[in-house]
Amino acid sequence: xxxxxxxxxxxxxxLTASTVFCACIIVGLxxxxxxxxxxxxxxxxxxLCGLLSFVLxxxxxxxxxxxVYLPFVxxxxxxxxxxxxxxxxxxxxxxxxxxxxxxxxxxxxxxxLLPPISTRQLRLLWYLLILVTVISAxxxxxxxxxxxDEINELYLRSxxxxxxxxHIRFSLIVTLAIAVGAVLLGQSKMEPxxxxxxxxxxxxxxxxxxLLAVRSxxxxxxxxxxxxxLWLVFYRQQYKRATGLASILIVLPLFSYICFPTFRNKSxxxxxxxxxxxxxxxxxxYSLVGRVYSYKVALKVVEDNPWFGVGKADMExxxxxxxKQEFPNIQPEAYILPHNQFLFTxxxxxxxxxxxxxxxxxYPGITSGMRYAPLLLxxxxxxxxxxxxEYTIETQIGIAFSLFFLLLALEGAKRENNESADKLWRPC
Numbered sequence: 001x002x003x004x005x006x007x008x009x010x011x012x013x014x015l016t017a018s019t020v021f022c023a024c025i026i027v028g029l030x031x032x033x034x035x036x037x038x039x040x041x042x043x044x045x046x047x048l049c050g051l052l053s054f055v056l057x058x059x060x061x062x063x064x065x066x067x068v069y070l071p072f073v074x075x076x077x078x079x080x081x082x083x084x085x086x087x088x089x090x091x092x093x094x095x096x097x098x099x100x101x102x103x104x105x106x107x108x109x110x111x112x113l114l115p116p117i118s119t120r121q122l123r124l125l126w127y128l129l130i131l132v133t134v135i136s137a138x139x140x141x142x143x144x145x146x147x148x149d150e151i152n153e154l155y156l157r158s159x160x161x162x163x164x165x166x167h168i169r170f171s172l173i174v175t176l177a178i179a180v181g182a183v184l185l186g187q188s189k190m191e192p193x194x195x196x197x198x199x200x201x202x203x204x205x206x207x208x209x210x211l212l213a214v215r216s217x218x219x220x221x222x223x224x225x226x227x228x229x230l231w232l233v234f235y236r237q238q239y240k241r242a243t244g245l246a247s248i249l250i251v252l253p254l255f256s257y258i259c260f261p262t263f264r265n266k267s268x269x270x271x272x273x274x275x276x277x278x279x280x281x282x283x284x285x286y287s288l289v290g291r292v293y294s295y296k297v298a299l300k301v302v303e304d305n306p307w308f309g310v311g312k313a314d315m316e317x318x319x320x321x322x323x324k325q326e327f328p329n330i331q332p333e334a335y336i337l338p339h340n341q342f343l344f345t346x347x348x349x350x351x352x353x354x355x356x357x358x359x360x361x362x363y364p365g366i367t368s369g370m371r372y373a374p375l376l377l378x379x380x381x382x383x384x385x386x387x388x389x390e391y392t393i394e395t396q397i398g399i400a401f402s403l404f405f406l407l408l409a410l411e412g413a414k415r416e417n418n419e420s421a422d423k424l425w426r427p428c
Contacts, residue, residue, distance in 0.1 A: 006056040011115055014053045018114055019121040021045030025404050026128050029173065030136050032165050032397055039400045047106040050113030061115040064414055067367045069112035072403065074360030076104040078353050085311035093313035103399050111407045116414035119426045125408060126180050126375075126427050133177040134201050136164055137208040144211070144262075155265035158273065158287040160214055165397045168390060171209065171217025172382055173401060178205045179224055179378045180427075187425045210256035213266035216389055220382045225249045227381070280327050284334040291339045291389070293330060297322045298338035298347050309350035319347070337394075341387035344394065364406070368413050373428045376409035 024042030031038050054063075079101045086094040140163050144151050151161045163170040181202035185195065209217050225245065232242035256263040276282035276289050283290040300322045301310060310318045315337065323335050338344050346354045365380050383392060383402045392398040412428025 009052055009056055011053060011057050011060070014049050014057075015115060015117055015121065018046055018049035018110075019117060019125065021049060022117075022125050022404075022408065023128055025400055026125065027132055029169075029397055029401060030132050030164050036396070039396065043103050043106050043110075043400070046114075047110035050110035053115055054113040057115070063112060064410075065367070066112065068364050068410060068413070069108040069407075071360045071363040072104050072108040072407075075357055076101050078349055078356050078360075079104075079312065082309070082311045082313070082349055082353070085308060086313045087311075090311075090313035090317075094311070097312050100394075100396060100399070103403055107403055107407055111411060116416045117411055118416060119424050122408070122411060122427050123184075123424070126184065129173075129405075130177045130181050130198070130201055130205075133173055133205060136170070137174065137205060137212075139164070140170075141208060141211065148261075152261040152265055155213065155262050156269055158269055158285075160266075161212065161262065163212070167212065167214050168216050168386075169392075169395075169397050169401055171212055171214035172220060172386055174205050174209050174212070175217050175220040175224065175382055176379060176405060178202055178209070178221065179382075180375060181205070182228075183374045183378070184427070189424070206252065207256075210252065210263050211260050213256075213260065213263040215266070215270065216386055219389075220385050222249065223385060224378060224381060281329045283327070283330045290334060290336055293323075293327055294319075294336045294338045295340065295343060297326060298340075298343050300326060301347050302343075302350075305347075305350060307350045307352055309346065309348045309353055312348035315348050337391060339390050341391050341393060344391040364410065368410055373409060373412065375412070375427055376406065379405045379409055 021042045021044075024045065025039050026042075028035065028038030028040075028042055053061075079097055083091075083094050083098075140161060144161050154160065160167045165173075181198050184190075185198055185202070190198070206221070209221055226249070229242055229245050229249070232238045232245065253263075257267065270288070273286045273288035276286050277292050279289070280293065283293045297319055301315075301318050305318075316335075319337065320332065320335055323330055323332075338347060342354055342358075345357050349357070362380070365376060368376065379402075383406070386392045386402075390398075393402050409428050412426040415426075
């Protein structure tokens with residue numbers, strides 16, 4: 001029976017299925033409001049494909065080192081261990097968190113057990129990311145054009161235009177799609193028509209990022225642009241391209257400020273927001289002020305529970321108690337969780353937990369052994385910057401975005417058995 005099954009479920013067929021499931025995860029990032037289960041289908045599918053390939057064909061290919069994939073599982077482990085600190089009243093919240101964090105268990109094991117996905121399939125997945133990002137950005141832009149005055153006014157009240165997924169995660173996806181397109185244009189041999197379409201997509205998404213005017217997306221965009229500029233100057237010594245990139249990074253915000261009311265209004269809102277940080281009551285109405293005070297409250301909780309935290313399920317109650325004690329001018333409806341993944345993890349899991357989290361999340365990138373991996377580095381930079389201003393991996397979309405594209409870039413480190421048959425650069 002196993003031999004009969006293995007003859008039907010060959011490695012190429014399993015890899016094709018795994019590529020389809022990966023596509024489900026990518027598309028699922030953009031369908032959270034009307035098809036929320038799609039990323040979960042993709043994650044379970046990748047795990048099943050990995051298990052099938054290992055059981056049926058495990059002797060016919062060499063798996064990557066466990067050190068590249070399994071440290072991610074440590075993150076799931078520390079969330080599971082937090083149940084030891086969870087109060088009985090919040091056990092249901094703990095169970096929800098354990099389910100939410102399951103991708104940190106399923107995806108690394110699935111990718112580790114899989115044979116190398118073909119270079120062609122990898123490239124198609126990255127192209128799919130760009131395509132669905134462009135479509136989502138076009139829909140968002142169309143909605144903006146239909147409600148220009150209303151949406152422009154939202155930006156003066158710390159709100160932004162509707163997007164799918166939510167504007168913070170979407171702005172990070174847009175930055176990643178721009179970076180992927182730029183890397184593929186620099187590395188790939190492609191038909192002139194494909195190259196032109198890709199170039200238009202990158203330019204269009206860069207302009208849309210400024211029309212959307214979400215701070216997280218803009219910060220990641222310009223930090224990556226600055227790193228690319230330094231790389232062109234000091235590593236590649238391509239001064240002409242560096243000059244062109246520097247001109248774009250200078251002209252683009254000036255152009256956006258003149259031409260995009262959303263960008264201009266977000267700038268005015270940010271200046272006003274920053275100017276109110278000293279006024280505690282402003283946390284009730286201003287997002288940046290609210291974040292500052294969320295950090296202060298979180299640090300108070302950490303002082304009381306430095307080593308193992310309070311448990312994620314009990315966080316809200318502990319934070320609310322300190323909000324009430326330290327900042328009575330802030331209304332309960334304005335209480336927010338600390339918008340910093342490292343601080344969030346320290347509150348929930350303590351200093352021990354945040355150290356284990358950092359090891360589990362960054363060790364795979366350090367030990368992957370890839371000398372040239374622009375997509376992996378790009379995703380690590382984007383996610384790390386988002387960690388500084390958001391609790392990125394505490395939502396389904398945030399986890400799927402952060403973890404999946406790291407694993408997809410790590411997939412590029414694997415080498416196909418028929419490397420000579422495909423001399424294209426493996427996206428990594």
